[in-house]
Amino acid sequence: MSRIENNQFTVQFWGVRGSIPSPGPHTVRYGGNTPCISMQAGDKRLIFDAGTGLHVLGQSLLCQMPLEAHIFFTHSHWDHMQGFPFFTPGFVKGNDFHIYGAIAPDGSTIEQRLNDQMLHPNFPVPLQIMQANLNFYDIRSGQPIHIDDVTVETAPLNHPGEAVGYRVNWRGGAAAYITDTEHFPDRLDDNVLWLARNADILIYDSTYTDEEYHCSKTPKIGWGHSTWQEAVKVAQAANVKTLVIYHHDPAHNDDFLDRVGKQAAAKFPGAIMAREGMVLQIPTSVTLSESFPVSKFST
Numbered sequence: 001m002s003r004i005e006n007n008q009f010t011v012q013f014w015g016v017r018g019s020i021p022s023p024g025p026h027t028v029r030y031g032g033n034t035p036c037i038s039m040q041a042g043d044k045r046l047i048f049d050a051g052t053g054l055h056v057l058g059q060s061l062l063c064q065m066p067l068e069a070h071i072f073f074t075h076s077h078w079d080h081m082q083g084f085p086f087f088t089p090g091f092v093k094g095n096d097f098h099i100y101g102a103i104a105p106d107g108s109t110i111e112q113r114l115n116d117q118m119l120h121p122n123f124p125v126p127l128q129i130m131q132a133n134l135n136f137y138d139i140r141s142g143q144p145i146h147i148d149d150v151t152v153e154t155a156p157l158n159h160p161g162e163a164v165g166y167r168v169n170w171r172g173g174a175a176a177y178i179t180d181t182e183h184f185p186d187r188l189d190d191n192v193l194w195l196a197r198n199a200d201i202l203i204y205d206s207t208y209t210d211e212e213y214h215c216s217k218t219p220k221i222g223w224g225h226s227t228w229q230e231a232v233k234v235a236q237a238a239n240v241k242t243l244v245i246y247h248h249d250p251a252h253n254d255d256f257l258d259r260v261g262k263q264a265a266a267k268f269p270g271a272i273m274a275r276e277g278m279v280l281q282i283p284t285s286v287t288l289s290e291s292f293p294v295s296k297f298s299t
Contacts, residue, residue, distance in 0.1 A: 006042045009173045009282040011201055013037050015053020016274035018180075018207050018225070018247035019079050026253035031276025034079040035179060035247060037203065041150045041170035045069040048166060048177045053276065054083030058090070066094040070147060073101035074180055075163040076113040085118050085125065095132035100139050102164050111136040139164070155191040157181035159224040167195040172285035174198065176240075179205040179247045182223070183230040188237055196238035200282045203274065204231040206245040209260065228260055232268045242280065243271040 015033035022032040034051025047057065047069055061067055067089050074080055089095050101110025108116075111134075115127045127134075139145065141156040141164050153167040158181050165178040176199045178192055196202045207225035214221070228245050235243040245264055248257060257273055264271035 007284065008040065008042070009170050009175075009284050010040045011037060011175055011203075011280045011282065012040075013053075013274050013276055013278045014057040015049075015051040015083070016246055016248055016276055017051075017079075017250060018205075020250050021052050022250040026255075029254040029275065030248060030257050030273065032250075033276060034082065035074075036083060037177065039168055039175060041168065044147055044150050044170075046147075046150070046152070046168060047071045049074055049080045049179075050084040050087065051079050051081070052083045052086075055086040055088075056276075058087040061089050065089065065092060066096070068096040068098075070098045070100065072152070072164075072166055073099070073110055074157070074165070074177075075159065075161060076101065076104065076110065077161065077180070080180070081114065081117060084114055085123055090130045090132045090134070093131040096135070097132055098135045098137065100137045100145065102139050102141060102162065105162055109136065109138050153195065155195050157191065158184070158189060160222075163224075165191065165195045167199065170284065173200050173282035175201040175203070175282055177203045179203065180224060181205050181226060183226045188234060192234055193238050196234055196240055198239050199241070201242045201244060201280055202231075202235055202238070202240040203244040203246045204234060205247045206231045206260075206264075207247050207249050212249075228264050228271075229267075232264060232271065235268050235270065241270055243268055244274050244280075245271060246274040248274070 015036040017032050017034050021034055033053035035049040036051050036053030036057055037048050038057055039046040103109055118127045141154050145152040151169045155165050157163040157165045163180045167174060167176045176195045178195055205226045206228040208220050208227045210227050210229045212220055213227050231243055231245060261273040
């Protein structure tokens with residue numbers, strides 16, 4: 001990824017698949033790497049999740065060192081952290097990474113979980129071998145994070161073991177990253193609506209279709225993921241401009257995702273499918289006007 005001008009706000013997709021990497025001839029167009037996106041807000045680089053897509057992002061950054069970036073974890077299920085031990089810039093002295101994550105239900109910090117992932121016999125190289133400067137921050141859902149003039153808002157999501165949703169605000173533009181969340185059967189999730197309010201881009205967990213989710217033989221209820229139909233409902237209710245269907249099921253091949261994309265766009269003209277390598281531009285201005293309350297979230 002080339003350096004981006006200081007007045008630009010962009011989102012780039014490095015891994016868009018959920019659960020397990022799914023390489024092969026049937027996932028070429030959309031990609032098989034697990035979750036990782038980056039945002040560039042002026043001179044601030046933000047990275048969300050560290051699935052196998054993080055390795056691809058890391059390789060693209062080698063020509064831009066020394067680096068500083070802020071890495072945010074939604075949670076630490078394997079598909080969202082398995083790329084971290086293969087993030088090459090993390091092993092290079094002089095690079096500076098700020099790493100954010102909520103404390104898990106068992107009390108472990110994001111630093112502890114990343115450390116445990118890289119201990120023998122799981123991995124041959126411990127976290128301490130990484131020569132970059134790693135700064136760890138424990139966050140609480142509902143509390144904003146300020147990085148100069150970039151504000152990152154957070155809210156809890158409905159996922160087994162808990163997860164955090166994020167919204168990045170910069171110069172009047174907004175992008176919401178809401179993955180690994182399950183919708184409620186009787187209402188829209190207030191936390192999701194708050195994060196998505198008037199967003200230029202909403203990236204939403206659409207792992208299943210409604211038919212798969214409610215299938216009588218193999219229902220997905222309680223698995224912690226949502227559907228593209230629910231994504232459309234959220235985008236409409238929250239006045240979103242562009243909806244990005246994300247966290248593709250590993251069983252969904254390119255042709256299946258093509259069909260989902262057409263169906264979603266017919267319901268919501270601003271809907272698009274997440275693809276590896278895709279870059280989206282967010283318009284910016286001096287001020288941000290919002291019709292939703294800026295402090296509303298529920299635990």
